[in-house]
Amino acid sequence: MADPTPPVPEPGTNMGKALPRYEARAKVTGAPLYADDMPLPNPATALFVTSGIAKGSITSIDTSEAAGLPGVLKVYTHENAPSRQDLRHFMKGGYVADSVMPLAGPNIVNDGEIVAVVVAEDLATARDAAHRLKISYQAEQPATTFGSAGAEEKQITAGKHDVGDFDAAYGSAPVTLDVEYETPTMHHNPMELFSTAAAWDGDNLVIHEPSQFVWQLKNGAAETLGVDAAKVEVKNPFVGGAFGSKGIMTQRTGLIAAIARDLRRPVKNVVMRDQGYTLATYRAETRHRIRMGAESNGKLVALSHEGSEVTSRQDDYFVAGTTATAEMYACPNIRTGVSLVKADRNTPGFMRSPPETPYMYALESAMDEMAEKLGIDPVEFRRINDTQTSPTTGAPYTSRSLMECYDEAASSFGWSKRNPQPMSMAQDDWLIGYGCATACYPTNMMPATARIVLTPEGRAEVLIAAHDVGTGAYTVMQQIAADELGIDPAAITVRMGDTTLPPGPVSGGSMTTASAGSAVKAACEKVRQRFGGTVPAVDDMSAAFRKLGSNRIEEYAEWAPPGSGEDAIKALYKGKFGGGGGDEPKPLMYAFGAEFVEVRVHRLTREIRVPRMTGAFAAGRIVNPRTARSQYLGGMIWGLGQALLEKTELDLLRARYINDNIAEYLVAVNADVPEVDIIMVPEVDNQVNSLGVKGIGEVSNVGTAAAIANAVYHATGRRIRELPVTMDKLL
Amino acid sequence: MRPFDYETPQDAAQAVALSEAAAQSHVGSPVQYIGGGTTLLDLMKLGVMRPERVVAIDGIGGDSLNAVKKTDQGLHIGALVSMAELADNGMIERDYPVLRDALWKAASPQIRNMARLGGNVLQRTRCPYFRDTTYDQCNKRVPGSGCAALDGFNRLHAVLGTSGSCIATYAGDWAQALVALDASVSVLGPDGPRVLPFSGLHRLPSDAPHIETTLKPGELITGFTIPDGPWPRSTYVKVRDRESYAFANASAAVALEMEGDIATDVRIALGGLATVPWRASKAEAQLRGRPLGEAAMEAAAEAEFADAVTHEHNAFKVPLGKATLVRALTEAKAMEI
Numbered sequence A: 001m002a003d004p005t006p007p008v009p010e011p012g013t014n015m016g017k018a019l020p021r022y023e024a025r026a027k028v029t030g031a032p033l034y035a036d037d038m039p040l041p042n043p044a045t046a047l048f049v050t051s052g053i054a055k056g057s058i059t060s061i062d063t064s065e066a067a068g069l070p071g072v073l074k075v076y077t078h079e080n081a082p083s084r085q086d087l088r089h090f091m092k093g094g095y096v097a098d099s100v101m102p103l104a105g106p107n108i109v110n111d112g113e114i115v116a117v118v119v120a121e122d123l124a125t126a127r128d129a130a131h132r133l134k135i136s137y138q139a140e141q142p143a144t145t146f147g148s149a150g151a152e153e154k155q156i157t158a159g160k161h162d163v164g165d166f167d168a169a170y171g172s173a174p175v176t177l178d179v180e181y182e183t184p185t186m187h188h189n190p191m192e193l194f195s196t197a198a199a200w201d202g203d204n205l206v207i208h209e210p211s212q213f214v215w216q217l218k219n220g221a222a223e224t225l226g227v228d229a230a231k232v233e234v235k236n237p238f239v240g241g242a243f244g245s246k247g248i249m250t251q252r253t254g255l256i257a258a259i260a261r262d263l264r265r266p267v268k269n270v271v272m273r274d275q276g277y278t279l280a281t282y283r284a285e286t287r288h289r290i291r292m293g294a295e296s297n298g299k300l301v302a303l304s305h306e307g308s309e310v311t312s313r314q315d316d317y318f319v320a321g322t323t324a325t326a327e328m329y330a331c332p333n334i335r336t337g338v339s340l341v342k343a344d345r346n347t348p349g350f351m352r353s354p355p356e357t358p359y360m361y362a363l364e365s366a367m368d369e370m371a372e373k374l375g376i377d378p379v380e381f382r383r384i385n386d387t388q389t390s391p392t393t394g395a396p397y398t399s400r401s402l403m404e405c406y407d408e409a410a411s412s413f414g415w416s417k418r419n420p421q422p423m424s425m426a427q428d429d430w431l432i433g434y435g436c437a438t439a440c441y442p443t444n445m446m447p448a449t450a451r452i453v454l455t456p457e458g459r460a461e462v463l464i465a466a467h468d469v470g471t472g473a474y475t476v477m478q479q480i481a482a483d484e485l486g487i488d489p490a491a492i493t494v495r496m497g498d499t500t501l502p503p504g505p506v507s508g509g510s511m512t513t514a515s516a517g518s519a520v521k522a523a524c525e526k527v528r529q530r531f532g533g534t535v536p537a538v539d540d541m542s543a544a545f546r547k548l549g550s551n552r553i554e555e556y557a558e559w560a561p562p563g564s565g566e567d568a569i570k571a572l573y574k575g576k577f578g579g580g581g582g583d584e585p586k587p588l589m590y591a592f593g594a595e596f597v598e599v600r601v602h603r604l605t606r607e608i609r610v611p612r613m614t615g616a617f618a619a620g621r622i623v624n625p626r627t628a629r630s631q632y633l634g635g636m637i638w639g640l641g642q643a644l645l646e647k648t649e650l651d652l653l654r655a656r657y658i659n660d661n662i663a664e665y666l667v668a669v670n671a672d673v674p675e676v677d678i679i680m681v682p683e684v685d686n687q688v689n690s691l692g693v694k695g696i697g698e699v700s701n702v703g704t705a706a707a708i709a710n711a712v713y714h715a716t717g718r719r720i721r722e723l724p725v726t727m728d729k730l731l
Numbered sequence B: 001m002r003p004f005d006y007e008t009p010q011d012a013a014q015a016v017a018l019s020e021a022a023a024q025s026h027v028g029s030p031v032q033y034i035g036g037g038t039t040l041l042d043l044m045k046l047g048v049m050r051p052e053r054v055v056a057i058d059g060i061g062g063d064s065l066n067a068v069k070k071t072d073q074g075l076h077i078g079a080l081v082s083m084a085e086l087a088d089n090g091m092i093e094r095d096y097p098v099l100r101d102a103l104w105k106a107a108s109p110q111i112r113n114m115a116r117l118g119g120n121v122l123q124r125t126r127c128p129y130f131r132d133t134t135y136d137q138c139n140k141r142v143p144g145s146g147c148a149a150l151d152g153f154n155r156l157h158a159v160l161g162t163s164g165s166c167i168a169t170y171a172g173d174w175a176q177a178l179v180a181l182d183a184s185v186s187v188l189g190p191d192g193p194r195v196l197p198f199s200g201l202h203r204l205p206s207d208a209p210h211i212e213t214t215l216k217p218g219e220l221i222t223g224f225t226i227p228d229g230p231w232p233r234s235t236y237v238k239v240r241d242r243e244s245y246a247f248a249n250a251s252a253a254v255a256l257e258m259e260g261d262i263a264t265d266v267r268i269a270l271g272g273l274a275t276v277p278w279r280a281s282k283a284e285a286q287l288r289g290r291p292l293g294e295a296a297m298e299a300a301a302e303a304e305f306a307d308a309v310t311h312e313h314n315a316f317k318v319p320l321g322k323a324t325l326v327r328a329l330t331e332a333k334a335m336e337i
Helices: A024-028 A123-130 A166-172 A214-225 A252-263 A273-279 A322-328 A356-374 A378-384 A402-413 A473-485 A512-530 A538-548 A568-573 A625-644 A704-716 B012-018 B040-045 B083-087 B090-095 B097-104 B109-114 B174-180 B281-287 B294-304 B317-334
Strands: A044-050 A056-062 A072-076 A114-120 A134-139 A152-163 A175-183 A195-201 A204-208 A232-234 A267-270 A286-294 A300-312 A334-343 A425-427 A430-442 A448-454 A460-463 A492-495 A553-559 A590-602 A608-618 A676-680 B005-007 B031-034 B053-056 B068-071 B074-078 B184-189 B192-197 B220-226 B234-239 B250-259 B262-271
Touching: A044 A123, A044 A252, A044 A273, A056 A114, A072 A123, A072 A252, A114 A123, A114 A252, A152 A322, A166 A286, A166 A300, A166 A334, A175 A356, A195 A252, A204 A214, A204 A252, A214 A232, A214 A252, A252 A267, A286 A356, A300 A322, A300 A356, A322 A334, A322 A356, A322 A430, A356 A378, A356 A430, A356 A704, A378 A402, A378 A430, A402 A430, A402 A590, A402 A608, A402 A676, A430 A608, A430 A704, A448 A473, A448 A512, A448 A568, A460 A473, A473 A492, A473 A512, A512 A553, A590 A625, A590 A704, A608 A625, A608 A704, A625 A676, A625 A704, B012 B053, B012 B184, B012 B220, B031 B040, B068 B090, B083 B097, B083 B109, B090 B097, B097 B174, B097 B234, B097 B250, B174 B234, B174 B250, B174 B262, B234 B317, B250 B317, B262 B281, B262 B317, B281 B294, B294 B317
Parallel strands: A044 A267, A204 A232, A300 A334, A460 A492, A608 A676, B005 B053, B031 B053
Antiparallel strands: A044 A114, A056 A134, A072 A114, A152 A334, A175 A286, A195 A204, A195 A267, A286 A300, A425 A430, A430 A590, A448 A460, A448 A553, A590 A608, B068 B074, B074 B220, B184 B192, B184 B220, B234 B250, B250 B262
């Protein structure tokens, strides 16, 4: 068995130092306070009670027994809930991930909707009271998913690409493929449960809630509560896992804060693990049809990807990941499109690599099938169709090191030992398969602001309301400031996750390092300018300060990606993503990777195990190879889970989630992950931004599922086109 | 959860005296014993079980309740021995590997440290409709209310020993080893001690799935006895989607005595497939006294599953169960002892 704690990676070309994690010691000694740990004076405990039907209405709620229990402060239902303002879905320019306001009326529109809130002195009492509520429903037949009676289909314009003449090219291609794939419902299950604590002091409100975008939560909470955003603070320095689930505000925040206002007392709420399945967002199930035409020499001539995604009745959330398909390989005739199926479900939302995970799984599975049809090695098939320009616009990639990734990973993995014939490799009772796939993720950026404080002692503070969801953002901000100021990282303190700090980007889209880092860099540049271009050495610092007649230097900077509109920073302060602008053609900016896996499938019982995985990634400058390696590792391990384990099971008749706990919603455990080899391929890209950083938080879980499914085919001769690949599909 | 009285008796007799209460069902009984609490606490928090009195038995002590020893009657295992303690016992590892394998594959170390063997064999089903009180239908939880699993999600449900009232899978692992080895179980009740065959402990659901065992109100499991042995050629194969910490899609406890190629004694029990720990008597009968080849194993597996009843999502459990049985026999046969 491999050493589970491999050495700290040696920085390669264009990589920073492999500094240890900024908050490592604090975390392993249990010091950080997470949202629900924050001390509040005399808090009451609120517990949600959620619906047992997915569609219909509440005919009565008898709260008398629950309300009469000693220690129960109040039971809220739709009949006495505090009023709040409606919030729009974030894809329509609003603040929330699900636009249905809880306790606004008797109607039920999805499983697990909040139907009551019990507020008590402690959780045990609240839970006892919750089980004493008597709720009667008038239930209606819900539509659960694809193919359910009553689900509505809707075409959307997102994800549409039409280049050349697909029909003609496909019709005349000598080799064609027409295949369908499916991905399941998935939930994030972060270790830290969703929670909200709200404390009012007069008109001022403080919220503690794990969030990937505190400035959005601040503004959204203010809007639904009808108060001035300036009076709302969100404080949340650490997030215990998020993966997108804490990216967009949900309705519970306003409800808990309104209850705290009504009771004139701080209120804490923790969303129970099963409740998190319906009160937060998730990755909805998707379906794909891919058609591919190629010349017999392997050149792609036609490519079509039609995606379909489930969303709720109330909101048109979509990921429309066909853009990745359209940009990935040289092909003159491309057609893609996406449709939605609206069902009686809670609204889905961001989950790590939201568009690429399902869509690239489908594309990279089809690439493997096509390579086999053509009799071409899967790596060589990608090489034949590699491109340095956009197949849709002709714009150049700022950098694309995909084939370098393939070559390094293939060599390290030992791909040349693969016998291309399926079912040709085995050891004892285990069939062996090798598979590979491409990973990609676009380089996203959004506006950010930051403040730097420097003292005569040579100590600096980095102040930015960005977020560390376990990624290493504290470390990387410290490191960027240290490089820019030329001082020891140990002399730099970083504060994040707090709306009393200048707003940073959402911790999503793999954009914190590029965006927040650029704002930190810009603020550091201003500090340097105060000293004429270079910050003095620490021994000369106090003399330099005296010369300036100052004992504190403080600089604030705003940064927005090139092409942003004038209002970009204003929008950021409002907790919004964009700000318009940026319509001119841009170069294509993507990080790439190549992932290789070995699978073993038992000849009798068809258990599937993955003894080793190799991933090579190129993503511009790597600020910290140690935290980067952890990101890549975690992504590939999650990819393994997506391939083999993760699926939220649906009761198709009742439109309810079944395995809403972490005993039965399976994620990979240590025993599933014997060996992961991470290779960081050096890449220099000075066009993406002045830091040369592309972002690495999501790329590595994009290729894993396809690589594993492809390897299962190689081991067994069976193509499983529906994730997760489980033993029942191979028996 | 609901407030309850917590009793801490000093010995088994006191515990039993505190626990006499009429009960309509095992789930609904107003008095519950608690050892490690690894099942009971969950179900109390979920509101599935609402006992008024919880009787803690971890302090009732006594040699017999805590011992693992070989006696004239066979191997005795006390009911208060933890899963971890038995799995770590060197004699068990050497002489009864099936007991050890079934334990260490059963749960996380934290749970194995807490859970006691007496309670382990009474582990309740993971049927989602049983564990969530917002579902109206569950005959085990609310007798006569119906079974949502029949037309709901049933990938993990049983294919053996089911009824029209309940298809919930028995979730445990260790009980399969006990039933395969013809263990007996000792209980102490209001009417004194008695011994019953372990195979007679769990009840098939038939039309009363809320009555899960043949234990009478107040009866406390005090220990287990395995009559013959040792069984060095024995193993527990647990097949699951995840490598660790997951419930079985199918499992098989197998113990063999071989003379050359002939299986002179064959013991098989199946888990993850049935409503109770399932002794595969039909398969055993076909194999006993004959050469143990793969074709014979497959034929025996075929016979065992002849009466299997499947539902919408669990048809795979029939081929998987057969394959698991064949694999466990193959692995036991190949053991070097």
